[in-house]
Amino acid sequence: MKNGIIVxxxxxxxxxLLNIALTIIFIMTTIVVLKDxxxxxxxKDLGLESWVVSLGTILNYLLxxxxxxxxxxxxxxxxxxxxxxxxxxxAVVKRSIFVSSKIVVWMVCHLLMVFIVYLVACIGSLILFxxxxxxxxxxxxxIYFLKSxxxxxxxxxxxxPTSILQRSSYIPSIVTAIGIAIIGITATQLNGMLPFIFPWxxxxxxxxxVAIPDALxxxxxxxxxxxxxxxxxxxxxxxxxxxx
Amino acid sequence: MQEEAIIQIRGLTKKFxxxxxxxxxxxxxxxxxxxxxxxxxxxxKTTIMKSILGLVFPSSGEIYIKGRSVDYKNKEQFSIxxxxxxxxxxxxxxxxxxxLRLFALKRGMTKKDGVEQALDLxxxxxxSDKPFKSFSIGMKQRLGIANALLHEPEVLILDxxxxxxxxxxxxxxxxxxxxxxxxxxxxxxxxxxxxSEIEKIADDVAIIKxxxxxxxxxxxxxxxxxxxxxxxxxxxxxxxxxxxxxxFSKPNYLVIDDQKVRIFGMDDQTSMFNRLFxxxxxxxxxxxxxxxxxxxxxxxxxxxxxx
Numbered sequence: 244m245k246n247g248i249i250v251x252x253x254x255x256x257x258x259x260l261l262n263i264a265l266t267i268i269f270i271m272t273t274i275v276v277l278k279d280x281x282x283x284x285x286x287k288d289l290g291l292e293s294w295v296v297s298l299g300t301i302l303n304y305l306l307x308x309x310x311x312x313x314x315x316x317x318x319x320x321x322x323x324x325x326x327x328x329x330x331x332x333x334a335v336v337k338r339s340i341f342v343s344s345k346i347v348v349w350m351v352c353h354l355l356m357v358f359i360v361y362l363v364a365c366i367g368s369l370i371l372f373x374x375x376x377x378x379x380x381x382x383x384x385x386i387y388f389l390k391s392x393x394x395x396x397x398x399x400x401x402x403x404p405t406s407i408l409q410r411s412s413y414i415p416s417i418v419t420a421i422g423i424a425i426i427g428i429t430a431t432q433l434n435g436m437l438p439f440i441f442p443w444x445x446x447x448x449x450x451x452x453v454a455i456p457d458a459l460x461x462x463x464x465x466x467x468x469x470x471x472x473x474x475x476x477x478x479x480x481x482x483x484x485x486x487x
Numbered sequence: 488m489q490e491e492a493i494i495q496i497r498g499l500t501k502k503f504x505x506x507x508x509x510x511x512x513x514x515x516x517x518x519x520x521x522x523x524x525x526x527x528x529x530x531x532k533t534t535i536m537k538s539i540l541g542l543v544f545p546s547s548g549e550i551y552i553k554g555r556s557v558d559y560k561n562k563e564q565f566s567i568x569x570x571x572x573x574x575x576x577x578x579x580x581x582x583x584x585x586x587l588r589l590f591a592l593k594r595g596m597t598k599k600d601g602v603e604q605a606l607d608l609x610x611x612x613x614x615s616d617k618p619f620k621s622f623s624i625g626m627k628q629r630l631g632i633a634n635a636l637l638h639e640p641e642v643l644i645l646d647x648x649x650x651x652x653x654x655x656x657x658x659x660x661x662x663x664x665x666x667x668x669x670x671x672x673x674x675x676x677x678x679x680x681x682x683s684e685i686e687k688i689a690d691d692v693a694i695i696k697x698x699x700x701x702x703x704x705x706x707x708x709x710x711x712x713x714x715x716x717x718x719x720x721x722x723x724x725x726x727x728x729x730x731x732x733x734x735f736s737k738p739n740y741l742v743i744d745d746q747k748v749r750i751f752g753m754d755d756q757t758s759m760f761n762r763l764f765x766x767x768x769x770x771x772x773x774x775x776x777x778x779x780x781x782x783x784x785x786x787x788x789x790x791x792x793x794x
Contacts, residue, residue: 250593257580326576330634333540333570336593337562486503486543 247336247344252351255318261352264314268359271306276367291372292452295364295387302360303391304427304447311353311395312402312420316413319345319406328487339479346403346475350396357392361385391450398446399423400471404478407485439463442470492554493518493567493642493674494539499548501534501698508534510698512548516642516676516691521668523689523706524678525785531698532678533572536644539676540570569640571648575631579620583611583630586619587637594638605633609663625656632663642674643667649684661688686781696789706781713779715754719761720746722770730767741787746772751779 255261275298279286286294322328331341365384374380401423402416409415423443430444436459438444445463448455455463494516501509509531516522524532537543539550541559550557552564577586587602606613609629622630628648635643648664649657665688667673679685685692686706693703702709721727727748731738739751750760754776764771779787 246592246595250589253589253592254578257578257585325579326573327578328576329542329572330576330590331593332542333565333568333572337560484544487537 244340244344247340248347251318251344251348255348255352260314260317261355264310264352264356265359267310268302268307268356269363272302272360272363275301276363280367280370287371291368294371295368295384296451298360298364298367299387299391299450300428300431300447302364303357303388303395303450305424307353307356307360307392308395308399308424308427309420311349311356312399312423313417314352315345315349315399315402316406316416316420318349319403320409320411320413320416323411332487338483342403342407342478342482343475353396353399354389354392357388357395361388364388387450387452394446394450394467395427397467397471398427398443400442400474404474404481407478407482436462440466442467491518492516493552494676495549495551495554496535496539497549497551499535499538499550500546501538501543502546508698509538509545509548512695512698512700514693514700514703516674518641518674519668519672520690521664521675521677521688523685523692524676524695525680525682525685525692526678526695527680527789530680530695532680532695533646534698535695536570536572536646536676536678539644540568540572541565542572566638567641568644569635569638569642570644570646571628571631571635572644572646574650575627575634577619577627577630577634580618582616582618583622583626583633584613584615586630587634590634591637596638598639601637601639605636606630608636608667609633610659624651625653625659628652628656628660629663632660636667640673642676644676646678647680648677649679649681657684664688682782682785694785694788701788709781709784713781713784714751715776716749716751716779716783717754717757717760717774717776718743719748719750719764719771720773721748721764722746722772724748726767726769727764730763730769734763 279294322331332338361384365381368380368384369377399420402419405416405419426441426443427447430438430447433444438448439459439462446467449460449463449467492515496512496514499509499512500507512531512535514535524535526532534543538545539557541557544559552567555564557564578589581589583606584602587605591602603613609632611626611629611633619627619630628650632643632645632648635645645664649660652660661684664675664677668675677685677688689706691703691705692709694701704712719727724742724745724747728740728742731740731748731750741749741751743749753760757774757776761771761774
């Protein structure tokens with residue numbers, strides 16, 4: 244497994260995909276934050292929490308799922324299109340390790356994307372909402388972005404079996420990534436239990452700094468974690484029996 | 488003394504939905520020999536190779552590696568096999584060395600100079616920074632073979648390794664494979680649709696057609712089976728064919744083109760055939776007796792070009 248992860252990481256490092264993804268995230272985040280600093284003068288009246296939530300919604304649950312989804316799609320499906328998968332699988336390598344190494348490296352890359360948003364958001368928040376102890380701000384925002392980053396990542400788990408089933412086609416997983424982002428955002432329009440029974444909306448609601456009844460919180464976490472585990476297991480089952 | 492079979496396939500069948508890709512395939516690859524899978528594109532050669540490697544799961548049948556039934560979950564069984572299937576596929580932005588290092592790492596190889604040795608063995612420059620995407624076809628094929636050799640396997644499974652190469656490249660790859668077999672005692676399973684290639688390299692041959700093994704034999708035996716034949720260039724091939732059907736119970740002949748009829752065996756009776764044709768109003772322009780080539784034998788065995 245360790246070797247598999249190192250190999251996947253080296254592959255990601257050697258192509259420009261991660262750099263491109265991080266640059267897109269950085270540019271988009273900077274534009275949004277600069278707009279709030281320079282143009283939207285009313286932002287200061289909203290307060291820090293509302294500003295962070297709106298930033299997190301746009302970037303963590305709309306931009307990052309799409310960019311991260313495209314990133315994973317390219318990571319997995321280039322193995323099919325370039326036929327490199329054929330070189331790996333007959334070797335003394337377990338198919339499940341091949342998939343799980345990719346998931347681990349994808350998670351690291353996803354969190355790196357979130358980290359870029361976090362860094363720019365921290366700088367923006369310190370300009371917009373100055374504070375005597377900046378470290379406290381870094382910590383608070385860090386917790387928020389780490390939680391929403393991890394939940395956002397789990398909500399993308401459906402992409403793993405999709406990318407295996409589609410083989411060299413890119414369209415289904417691109418549509419899935421965009422679909423997950425859109426469904427996640429609709430969580431703001433849903434009430435009661437409903438957003439907590441779907442992993443995509445549950446992940447979004449749970450990452451918001453709002454008070455949620457314990458029962459709904461537990462349901463939401465259980466649904467998000469269980470569904471992602473289910474999708475990962477499903478992808479192993481599909482891949483283990485797939486003719487290549 | 489009977490040679491040890493390193494790979495055995497018994498009754499292998501593979502269906503892709505309703506398409507029967509392999510139909511009850513049985514074959515035996517002997518240790519230290521070069522085994523050629525010969526067949527047209529789409530005959531099932533690659534599917535046989537993929538089945539051995541666990542890339543494709545058989546619908547039924549058994550595969551044995553060194554006498555043990557293949558368990559696709561037991562990856563250790565496959566450590567004796569190195570392979571290159573379809574086209575040599577590598578990461579385009581990486582050099583030969585970087586690509587092989589990735590594969591070595593993935594396979595858990597710890598041998599320090601394994602990558603260098605493999606590259607050296609196939610004649611690729613070890614320290615070149617040239618990325619895979621700018622490799623020539625020959626270099627790609629060499630890298631594919633180097634990758635197959637990386638973990639020092641006993642068996643190499645190579646799918647059309649000379650595909651797309653120029654004549655010089657074909658000769659070079661052939662030399663590498665013969666060297667690996669002769670001097671490094673590797674068993675090689677090679678597929679090709681190019682008869683002359685198999686003829687020059689293989690010890691044993693399986694002729695595959697529409698997912699079936701039509702014939703499995705040593706090349707030596709096939710050469711013995713290749714009969715003499717006589718080509719008759721005549722004025723009317725249809726009348727000649729009718730005449731042969733009328734005068735012989737099981738005439739062994741082929742209509743080659745609109746002027747040529749090939750009769751197998753009976754090369755000592757050319758004057759009898761000549762008299763027969765001329766006596767029935769068929770002009771005979773030329774009579775040439777030759778030995779059947781492997782290509783002719785292949786065509787006859789697979790039923791292609793038969794009339």
